Amino acid sequence: MRNILITGGAGFIGSHLVEALLQAGHHVTVLDNLSTGHLSNLAAALQAFPGKLTFVEGSVEDKQTIQSLVAGKDAIFHLASVVGVKRVLQEPLSTALEGLRGTDYVLEAAAREGIPTLVASTSEVYGRLQEVLPEVTSLSEDLPLLLGSPAKHRWIYAITKLAKEALAVAYHREQQAPFVVVRFFNTVGPRQSAAYGMVIPNMVRAALAGEPIPIYGDGEQRRSFLHVSDAVKAIHQLLLDPPQPPWGEIFNIGNPIEISIRALAEKIKNLTHSPSPLSFIPYEKAYGPGFEDMLARTPNINKISTWLGWTPQKSLEDILIETITYYKQTIPSKSI
Numbered sequence: 658m659r660n661i662l663i664t665g666g667a668g669f670i671g672s673h674l675v676e677a678l679l680q681a682g683h684h685v686t687v688l689d690n691l692s693t694g695h696l697s698n699l700a701a702a703l704q705a706f707p708g709k710l711t712f713v714e715g716s717v718e719d720k721q722t723i724q725s726l727v728a729g730k731d732a733i734f735h736l737a738s739v740v741g742v743k744r745v746l747q748e749p750l751s752t753a754l755e756g757l758r759g760t761d762y763v764l765e766a767a768a769r770e771g772i773p774t775l776v777a778s779t780s781e782v783y784g785r786l787q788e789v790l791p792e793v794t795s796l797s798e799d800l801p802l803l804l805g806s807p808a809k810h811r812w813i814y815a816i817t818k819l820a821k822e823a824l825a826v827a828y829h830r831e832q833q834a835p836f837v838v839v840r841f842f843n844t845v846g847p848r849q850s851a852a853y854g855m856v857i858p859n860m861v862r863a864a865l866a867g868e869p870i871p872i873y874g875d876g877e878q879r880r881s882f883l884h885v886s887d888a889v890k891a892i893h894q895l896l897l898d899p900p901q902p903p904w905g906e907i908f909n910i911g912n913p914i915e916i917s918i919r920a921l922a923e924k925i926k927n928l929t930h931s932p933s934p935l936s937f938i939p940y941e942k943a944y945g946p947g948f949e950d951m952l953a954r955t956p957n958i959n960k961i962s963t964w965l966g967w968t969p970q971k972s973l974e975d976i977l978i979e980t981i982t983y984y985k986q987t988i989p990s991k992s993i
Contacts, residue, residue: 659897660684662730664717664763665737667694669849670777670841673885674734675699677893679706686711688726689737698848717759727766732896733774735763739814749813756817757824764824768834773904775896776825780842780911780954781815787953797957798840798907822907829905837903839892842911842956845976846885847983857882857977860922861984864929869936876919876937879953883912884971884979891967903964911956912969928977 661678665671666687671694678685679702687699691714702710715722717737727733737759739752760776767774783796784804793800802819805812821838828834843856851858863870891910895903916924922935940950962968 658682658684659731660686660729661732661734662686662688662726663734663736664688664759665694665735665777667691667696667698667712668736669694669698669846670844670885670888671734671736672698672702672848673846674736674889674892675710676702677889679709681893684709684711686713686726686730688713688715688717688722690714690716693739693850695850716755717763718755720762723759723762724766727763727770727772730770730772733763733767733772734777734892734896735760735774736777737763738777738818749810752813753817756814757820760821760824764828764834764836767836768828768832771835773835773896774825774837775892776821776836776838778818778822778838778840778907779815780840780909780956782819782822782840783954784812784815785951787955788951795913795955795957796909798909798960826905826907833904835902835904837895837905838907839895839910840907840956841883841888842909842954843880843882844885844888844910845882845980847979849885849980856880856918856921857925857980858984860925861929861977861980864925864931864933865981865984867931867933870922870926870931870933872918872922872935872937874918874937874940874950876922876935877917877952878950879915879917879955880921881912881915881955882973882976883910883969884976887912887969887971891961891965894965894967895961899965901964906960906964908961908964909956909958910961911958912973913956913958914973915953915955916973924973925977925981928974929981 667689786803825836825838829836845857849858851862860870
């Protein structure tokens with residue numbers, strides 16, 4: 658049994674991780690400011706594991722709170738982050754400050770105590786690499802990165818995440834802190850909100866409501882999707898039970914099987930038996946002038962598969978069926 662801190666633990670990935678850790682017998686403390694996370698995501702866990710889950714409403718930007726919560730922990734999952742393209746575009750300053758200042762507070766306190774810590778990053782750090790170098794068919798951790806200008810607001814998120822990675826690696830190299838970084842690729846499943854521009858929840862919600870299914874751009878951009886339970890298994894093992902220490906390493910966590918966004922919309926339409934038409938929305942109308950999107954974002958997962966023996970177990974159809982079922986159950990009772 659271990660005593661574990663999760664920042665951002667009331668969010669989508671965080672709440673699924675909370676449940677997995679509690680089921681494994683650990684004590685869990687969650688820190689979340691509830692800006693995009695929801696206490697309802699933890700309701701079942703709070704009821705099922707009385708006395709084993711502690712929730713603290715607060716921010717990673719509160720240094721005193723971080724120091725008090727980190728003390729005595731056996732491991733930390735640092736997942737707190739601004740979520741969703743829309744929120745990033747609307748709140749670039751919050752995106753940068755929560756990412757940089759908050760992460761430094763967490764890592765500084767964890768390094769001082771020598772606490773193993775996992776830092777969540779994103780596939781966004783690869784930027785425009787596959788677009789500029791089409792011979793790159795999948796993105797591995799040792800490739801160079803090609804980000805856009807910070808003057809384009811969408812890149813503030815990626816730049817901030819990359820700086821978080823650099824902080825974690827620097828703490829490891831200079832202070833031998835036991836830190837590891839993961840880059841999530843399009844992690845999806847039940848509980849993911851449609852409110853922040855997430856593609857599958859948006860499409861499922863629209864299809865179930867009989868509304869036009871939104872597709873930004875021409876729909877030919879390709880993405881791959883990983884079930885949240887597969888992501889949780891990977892980070893759980895990587896931080897708490899790795900076959901060899903992963904400190905200072907960076908790992909992709911994703912599913913290398915691609916689908917175009919248009920084909921995804923058609924699949925959701927068919928699975929929901931929806932009369933909804935497909936609605937193609939120009940990027941400029943959705944996100945403002947100058948928005949840049951990538952044609953592909955495909956993970957190479959050889960490193961984590963070799964390191965842990967991990968591969969995704971759930972298919973895209975599994976993901977969609979579970980998400981559709983979840984939204985059918987939640988639409989009558991709460992806003993999505």
